Amino acid sequence: MGKYNFDQVIERKGTACQKWDNLGKVFGDPDILALWKADMDFQAPPEVIERLQKRLDHGIFGYPNRPDDFYEVIISWMMRRHGWKIEKEWICHSPGVTPSLVFSMLALTRPGDKIMMQSPIYSPFYHIIQENGRRIVDNTLVLNDGRFTMDLDDLKDKLDPGVRMLFLCNPHNPSGRVWQEKELTELAEICLEKNIIIVSDEVHSDIVYRGNKHIPIASLSKDVENRTITSFSPSKTFNLAGFRSAIVVIPDEHLRERYNSLVSGMHLAGVTVFGSEAIAAAYGSGEEWLKELIEYLEENLHFTEEFLNSHMAGIKLIKPEGTYVPLIDFRKLGLSSEKLQNCLVHEASVGMNNGAEFGKVTEGFARLTIAAPRSTLTKGLIRISKAIEKGCLI
Ligand SMILES: Cc1ncc(COP(=O)(O)O)c(C=O)c1O
Numbered sequence: 001m002g003k004y005n006f007d008q009v010i011e012r013k014g015t016a017c018q019k020w021d022n023l024g025k026v027f028g029d030p031d032i033l034a035l036w037k038a039d040m041d042f043q044a045p046p047e048v049i050e051r052l053q054k055r056l057d058h059g060i061f062g063y064p065n066r067p068d069d070f071y072e073v074i075i076s077w078m079m080r081r082h083g084w085k086i087e088k089e090w091i092c093h094s095p096g097v098t099p100s101l102v103f104s105m106l107a108l109t110r111p112g113d114k115i116m117m118q119s120p121i122y123s124p125f126y127h128i129i130q131e132n133g134r135r136i137v138d139n140t141l142v143l144n145d146g147r148f149t150m151d152l153d154d155l156k157d158k159l160d161p162g163v164r165m166l167f168l169c170n171p172h173n174p175s176g177r178v179w180q181e182k183e184l185t186e187l188a189e190i191c192l193e194k195n196i197i198i199v200s201d202e203v204h205s206d207i208v209y210r211g212n213k214h215i216p217i218a219s220l221s222k223d224v225e226n227r228t229i230t231s232f233s234p235s236k237t238f239n240l241a242g243f244r245s246a247i248v249v250i251p252d253e254h255l256r257e258r259y260n261s262l263v264s265g266m267h268l269a270g271v272t273v274f275g276s277e278a279i280a281a282a283y284g285s286g287e288e289w290l291k292e293l294i295e296y297l298e299e300n301l302h303f304t305e306e307f308l309n310s311h312m313a314g315i316k317l318i319k320p321e322g323t324y325v326p327l328i329d330f331r332k333l334g335l336s337s338e339k340l341q342n343c344l345v346h347e348a349s350v351g352m353n354n355g356a357e358f359g360k361v362t363e364g365f366a367r368l369t370i371a372a373p374r375s376t377l378t379k380g381l382i383r384i385s386k387a388i389e390k391g392c393l394i
Helices: 023-027 046-058 070-082 097-108 124-131 152-158 181-193 253-265 273-285 287-311 337-347 374-389
Strands: 091-094 114-117 135-138 142-144 147-149 163-169 197-201 228-232 246-249 327-329 365-367
Touching: 046 273, 070 091, 070 273, 091 097, 091 253, 097 124, 097 163, 097 197, 097 228, 097 246, 097 253, 114 124, 124 135, 124 163, 152 181, 163 181, 181 197, 287 374, 337 365, 337 374
Parallel strands: 114 135, 114 163, 163 197, 197 228
Antiparallel strands: 091 246, 142 147, 228 246, 327 365
């Protein structure tokens, strides 16, 4: 028995949370079980809550600076957990990881430029590229024996001079891949050779399972470091997404200046009292909680895999190396994405992310959020297996 209780079921409905309060709007039924969104049904570490409470009790919330320990805990976390030595001056701000991708793109590319990304991918990648007048070049991942890999020959073929930037997702959502050194090195070499700026979304970097290691792509070499913008935050790791605060590391002075001048030009450089406190508290005192969280998630994964094997023949978990949002391959059912979604929502009464939202390759898949108390996960899996037993007729 650990120090923290991840089995506790806490009601989230009515707390203005997207995951549970938007079910009606998103799935058409407000009463289904929320197994979607990369957001956990666990409370943040008590150590974080305690620090926030202390700050709250002070009661004055004027324009803030960063707390004294802010930079030091980030630098130390990055070194200790991911082996990358970063400098205080490199650390920039964004109100979220996704906005930092947009800022990087606006600061360093022009309308009409092409941005490379690797589908299936977290769906805002599509929107932010297109809605800002840039063009998508998709280096689709390849699925072999239940594991996604990069197709670097395809990437090279598609790298014409119009491609200015790569949006990397490391670890990758939704494939669950934690890219290995060899894959990252080959990818980075191509980018250096073709003068492509790498924008690496590393928001899932702290949720990595046994036998795998997250490698920040910028940590590969000085040359790669100087062509890379890395963005991360404790929002996935410690369930703090609501604080809208991310960390953007830009070692190269020129890239950093362009990024910062865009952000300050929009008057978005201001930080929030609680976002800064939450980051400092999480990285400064959340490590023991994180260790137990990962153990719990690993057990949830194992449980999910066993459950699928014993109750849903042919329905497979795409075993993630990291992230708590693995894909489930339902293609055995032979249903279109729409029919699969209908079955999950209206017959099984669960809300999972439709695989089709991530790309064409994951049509017939759905993404399951396993960051929930085991009883919630069990309830969801039982409902799905019963709907499949009945033949998914809706
Ligand atoms: C790959 C990836 N990037 C970014 C985000 C969102 O980050 P933020 O809320 O900081 O914009 C998510 C959330 O699911 C994600 O999976």
